[in-house]
Amino acid sequence: MNINDIVKTLDGTLVAGGESDRTVGTVVANDLMSDVLLNDGDDILLLTSLASDQAIRTANIVGAMCVVVHNAKPLPQTMCQVADTLGIPLVSSPLSKYESCVRIHDFLKAEAGS
C-alpha cells in the first residue's frame, strides 16, 4: 500500500509533504502522540484526528511514511508547512478514523492475499 493507494482508499487528498514511493509497514490509529511514540513499527501510516504541527513532528520522530487527518478537519497552514519541510506526505480524508481503519484493513488483507 503506497501513498496513491492510501489517497484512493480513503477518498483523500494529498495536501502537503510531496509524493513518496514508501509503502505501509505498520498502521497506527491514535490521537495521543505519546502513544504513537511508543510504537516500534517501521514505515508507520499514522491515522489521526489531530490537526496540528505536532502530529507531523511526531510522525517524523517515528519515521512515519504518511499522516492522514480525518473528518475533513481544516488543516493549519503551519501543519502543511511542517509536512513540506520534513517531507512527510499529509493526507486529508473526509472519513472517520474508524472507517479508515476498516478500509485499510480490507485493502491490506486483499493485498496480502493477492
Place this chain on the structure above:
Amino acid sequence: MEYKPTILSGGESRSDDQIMAAHERKHVKRVSGPGLPGSDGQGEPLVIMELLQRLRVKDVMRDHDIISVVRTDTMHFAQNLMKRNHISGVPVVEGKRLFGIVSINDIILALEGGWIGDPCQKHMATNLVVLEEDMPLAFALKYFENYIFGRFPVLNKERDLVGIVSQRDVTRVLMRELTRELARLEGGTSSPSLSAEASKSEGALPYYSMRQFVVVRNDLSNAGKAANEIKKMLGEAGVEKKIIRRVAVAAYELEINICIHSLGGSITFILDGHKATIIAKDKGPGIKDVEWALRDGTSTANDWIRSMGFGAGMGLSNSKRVADFFDIKSTIPTGTTVLCEFNLPEKK
C-alpha cells in the same frame, strides 16, 4: 547507572595525601556546582554540568610515564623514586595489574620502624579505592569529596591499571575545557574537545558536537523542533536508525514536557564518539512526587494540553523506556533536570 566505589581489598594505611586532603578540607572553601563536592546538582550552569557528564576519567587522567614499582622492589627504592620525581606515592604494579600503593607515610613508618630495606609488598597499602576510566568526571569529583585521597589509580574494564588521576589533573583539564566552551559560546563556533580526540579511536563516530535548544513555556507550535534537529544530527553522524529513533523519542517527550508542564527551559544534546546525551532542564516549578510522575498514565495535564495530543502521562516513562541510562532530579520550586544517555555501538 550508579557507580559504586571500587575498593581493592587488603590492609589500610593513611597516606600523606590523606593528611593533605584533610588539611585542605579545613582551610579551603569548596565551590558548589553540578556534581561538584557539596552540590545537589541543582541550579548550576548547564555548561558545567554538561562538561562533568561528558568528560570521562580517561579524559583527565595521566596515562603515560606512570612511575611505579614492582612488589619485590625495596621501600628504599620506592623512597628514592618518589624523591627524584617529586611525587608522594607510587603504585605497585606487575605488568598492568595493580597490587597496592606505597605512600610517603609508608616510607616514614619504614624509616622509623627500620624496615626500609624490606620489599614493598610487605608494607604497601592494599585497600585501594580506584576509579574506572569510563566513569563521568562528575563521579570522580564525588570520589575526591567522599575520600580523603589526593589521587586515584584508574583501571579499565579488564582491571588493568591505565592511569592516575589527581585533583590537579582534574582542575587542569576542566579549566581548559571550560575556556574552550566559553570561547565557543561567545564566538558561536564549534570547537574541538577532548571527546573529539577520544572519538578518533577505531570504530567511533567521527566527531563530537553539542547543541542547546531553548524551550518556551506553552509554545507548542515550536515544540518538537529540537527533537527533529537532534534526529537530523544523528542521521548526519551515521548513527543506526533504531538508535536515532530512541534518542528522538526521548528528546521529543522531554521537550514537550518542558513546554507544557514547566516555566520553560532547555534541551541540551551532546554527541560524542560513543554516547548520545540529552539533558532536559527546566526553570520550575518542580515535581512533587517524581515516582508518581514516572508511572505510565499519570499526568497533571489540562484539557488544552490533551487537545494538542499530549498529556497522556507517558512522557517521562517513555523517555526512561528508550534510554540506556535515565536520571531525574527535581526540587520545588527550582525545577527539574532529566538526563538520558544512549550508548552508540561502534561502527563495523
